[in-house]
Amino acid sequence: MNDENDWREVLGLRSPTEDRNPRTTGIDQLPATDVVNLVLSEDRGVVAAVEAAAGPLGRLVDRAVGALVEGGRIHYVGSGTSGRLAVLDAAELRPTYDVGEESVRAYLAGGPDAMVNSAEGAEDDDAAGHRLGRHFAPQDLVVGLTASGRTPFVAGALRAGHENGAATALISTNPDAPLADDTDIAILLDTGPEVITGSTRMRAATAQKIALNTFSTAVMVRMGKTFSNLMIEVRATNKKLQARTVRMLVQATGQDAGRCAEVLTAAGGHVRTALVALMSGQTAEAAERALADFPPDPARIDDPAGVRTAVAALRSGG
Structure with a gap:
């Protein structure tokens, strides 16, 4: 003062x-x-x-x-x-x-x-x-x-x-x-x-x-940083977080941890891509292409992350 x-x-x-x-x-x-x-x-x-x-x-x-x-x-x-x-x-x-x-x-x-x-x-x-x-x-x-x-x-x-x-x-x-x-x-x-x-x-x-x-x-x-209540953009910079990314894929898809880890590796560690691949039954490469067509968008009220839309497109052959 x-x-x-x-x-x-x-x-x-x-x-x-x-x-x-x-x-x-x-x-x-x-x-x-x-x-x-x-x-x-x-x-x-x-x-x-x-x-x-x-x-x-x-x-x-x-x-x-x-x-x-x-x-x-x-x-x-x-x-x-x-x-x-x-x-x-x-x-x-x-x-x-x-x-x-x-x-x-x-x-x-x-x-x-x-x-x-x-x-x-x-x-x-x-x-x-x-x-x-x-x-x-x-x-x-x-x-x-x-x-x-x-x-x-x-x-x-x-x-x-x-x-x-x-x-x-x-x-x-x-x-x-x-x-x-x-x-x-x-x-x-x-x-x-x-x-x-x-x-x-x-x-x-x-x-x-x-x-x-x-x-x-x-x-x-x-801003589309989550799917449901899962943090699909988490940076897996330590063992705890690496385990969390696999656990999230198991929680989201019901598939076993070994399969989720395999797809996550194929997706280069990108949880969003691995999630779409697992949910659609398609390859990580196909999931990545679909996500490029449906990027995160807050205007997409019921699917800001674009995950559900990308999965639907892959399942329909789009």
């Missing part, structure tokens, strides 16, 4: 996460097990808070899918715990769905070092956020994450993204988030006061984690 007016501005903001929780005022007088039970009891309402935002979350998924279809990117921007959760969500998309920074990228105030070292002061740098946002393109989607809904670094990035024509969204645990009115879609999660006053790494962070998992998973499903 630079002067008294800065302090007055922050103190005047309304945020439930800064309120004192009347149910936990005696927490420091409890034995360990009771502390644990109290924390867990308070966490029960987090899921309901995210469920209440299902409508705007669904609209955000549609907006994100549209951005990716148009060749744009999804940019997560955050600071502190919110930013670290964003980095985690983006990083895990590569091994799970083979999606990397070409589609989803996260930016943390203070840079990569802030993942493991506190750099909380970086969140007040509006100018740094604005410099970052100047690189966002008109076809992109910028998602700001901030418990308070006012973080200057996030505000700067959202403002610059909007100036460049990008769509903007906010995920916040403050129902009165100051940034909400300046974004296209606001996901406002009313998690209430924290167990420890102002410790937004707790209920607020859990809610943001659930919202991010829900958002990115729904986007990947609509």
Whole structure:
């Protein structure tokens, strides 16, 4: 803070996460097990808070899918715990769905070092956020994450993204988030006061984690990265994941593991191709050709991955 007016501005903001929780005022007088039970009891309402935002979350998924279809990117921007959760969500998309920074990228105030070292002061740098946002393109989607809904670094990035024509969204645990009115879609999660006053790494962070998992998973499903509930774009970079790819083929087709492994090898390790070959009874080469005719397409509502359509075409001799 630079002067008294800065302090007055922050103190005047309304945020439930800064309120004192009347149910936990005696927490420091409890034995360990009771502390644990109290924390867990308070966490029960987090899921309901995210469920209440299902409508705007669904609209955000549609907006994100549209951005990716148009060749744009999804940019997560955050600071502190919110930013670290964003980095985690983006990083895990590569091994799970083979999606990397070409589609989803996260930016943390203070840079990569802030993942493991506190750099909380970086969140007040509006100018740094604005410099970052100047690189966002008109076809992109910028998602700001901030418990308070006012973080200057996030505000700067959202403002610059909007100036460049990008769509903007906010995920916040403050129902009165100051940034909400300046974004296209606001996901406002009313998690209430924290167990420890102002410790937004707790209920607020859990809610943001659930919202991010829900958002990115729904986007990947609509982008055709799954067949049923199986991750057919998983990168099998270790023995556990290699076994998972074979197990998924067994689960999807009912065929034995040896046969599934054989076809997967013939398909060059591509689960999608092996799946179509096994389901259609055709070769991996024929499956690959069919999938080229029916690539993933979110407009194909009941088969975004193209797997069912490709199998039907092969079975009909198409």
